[in-house]
Amino acid sequence: MKSKLWFIILAVLTASAVIFLSKTPEPSPEIPESGVYFPENSADKTQMYTKFNPNDLNAEQWQVLGFSEKQTATILKYKNMVGGTFVSKEQFKKCYAVSDEKYAELESYILLPETASSPNYSQNRPFYSPVSAKSKINISEKFNPDQYTQQQWENVGFSEKQAAAILKYKNYLGGSFISKEKFRECFVIGDEQYKALAPYLLLPEYQPENATEKTRIIKQESAKSHTIFDPNELDAEGWKALGFSEKQAAVIINYKNRNLKGKFSTLEDIQKCFVISPEKFEELKPFIVLNTESLNNTAVATPKISPKASATNFSKTDINELTYQQLLEFGFDGKAAGSFIGFRKKLGGFVDKNQVFEVFDIDRSLAEKLASISPLNPSLVEKHTLTDAPESWLKTHPYFRYSADKIIYYRISNPDEKKIWKFIKTKPEYERKMRMYLKD
Incomplete structure (x- = not known):
């Protein structure tokens, strides 16, 4: 009887131990500071997140969250562009590399306020203001x-x-x-x-409606309209004709008169004027001629050509090698010759003779004659791919500069040229011109 009782007690104790062990939870996996971990034995590596501040993540941690190397580079670059910190979920969501699906997946774990104007949040993190050191907006008059x-x-x-x-x-x-x-x-x-x-x-x-395309066309026509000029000869109206506002024109003239004693002596003098942006300076640079007595008496008027100067054999002179003086010799006036040289320089050279007809204010009949006589060897013209083209080249080339920022933006996370073309959505005629300067 005793042995039977001990057997029953032993059986009960064994059953209790089995039940206890079966209900004991497994240790929770350690969640790294990156805000994501993958269960060690998970076949599909399903992501499991914890709360995180996107301002604290480095490149490796963004990749752990599921972003590619290129997308990570885009996120970090975007963060720097907005001042070094994300100030809200709304701002973070605008990053091109963060898709709507990915944002929805991460949103509830992001330690940021919904918008920049939300009340300060407290998750052991400081609230980041969109304008830190200079929070007050100083403006008192209407401006463009x-x-x-x-x-x-x-x-x-x-x-x-x-x-x-x-x-x-x-x-x-x-x-x-x-x-x-x-x-x-x-x-x-x-x-x-x-x-x-x-x-x-x-x-x-x-x-x-169609504002973006209209802006593009207006700026293209504006770029074509530049002709050779001496900045020392321009009054306020002359500077306004180049695209500056009335106030900017007044600043330029005041800068020349007060700081330079009434004369621009070098290109650097012009470049230093703070109302002339680097982009605007590069746009105007090919057309600037300094130290001339008067445009009306020199650059525009066709000078007398000496017998030696008129000996150019145009049938053996490449169109990309023609000088300003040789163009005058051929019969073009000073404006057309200056525009020709300036446009060719910005292109980096012609690759098709038909491009000569794009030169602003050029005599069509003379241009056709030149194209029929002079040879063209485009083999030395600089060419790139959309993925490796230098930013400075994209931003100054006449065919690329209006799409430059889009190309630079999209190629960070999409190094595939076909996708870049799809994203920039340029017209077929513009794409055809751009492809002339791209490697096959």
Whole structure:
């Protein structure tokens, strides 16, 4: 009887131990600071997240979250463009490398306020203000943001990086903010900053139909309209004709008279004037002629050609090697010759004789005659691919500069040229011209 009782007790104890062990939870896997871990024995490596601040992640941690190396580079570059910190989920979501699906997956784990104007959040993290050191917007008169320089945006109250980001965003749109609606979408401009700026913006409320394409066409025609000029001969109207505002023209003239004793002596003198942006200077540079007595008496008028100078054999002189003097010799006037040289220089050389007809203000009959006589060897013309073309080349080349920022933006996470063409959505005629300067 005793042995039977002990057997029953032993059986009960054994059963209890089995039940206890079966209910004991396995140790929870350690979640790294990156905000994501993969269960060790998971076949599909399903992602499991914990809360994280995107400002704390390095490149490796972004990749652990499921982003590719290229996407990670885009995120980090975007972060620098917005001032070095993400200030809200709304801002983070605007990053091109973060798809809607991926954002929805991460949203509940992100330690940021919904918007930049949300109440300060507390997760052992500081709240980041969109404009840190210069939070107050200083503006007292209406202005066109398309004409503002880096320094002027800094004077308004934005940091150096934020001012640069605003200009990059403008270039991304094609060189114009177009409307208040599009201006508001700039990711470094918070709600409070926009409210302070909105009453002073000389922009329509909403984007007109086909505004982007119209802006592109206007700027292309403007670029073609530049002819050779002496900056020392220009008055306020002359500078305005080159695309400067009335105030900017006054600043340029005042700068020349006060700082340079009434004369630009070098290209560097022009470049140093703060209202002439680096992009505008590069646009004008090929057409600038200094130290001439008068454009009307020299550059425009066709000078007398000596017998020695008229001995050019145009049938053996490559179109890409023709000099300004030789073009005058052929019969072109000073404006046309200057435009020819300037346009060819910006292209890096002609690759097709038909490009000669694109030169602004050129005599069509003379151009056709030149094209029929002179040879053209395009083998020395600089060419690149969309993925490896230098940023400076893209931004200054006549055929690429209006799509340059888009190309630079998209190729970071999409190094496939076919995808880049799809994203930039340029017209067939523009694409045809661009492909002339791309490697096969």
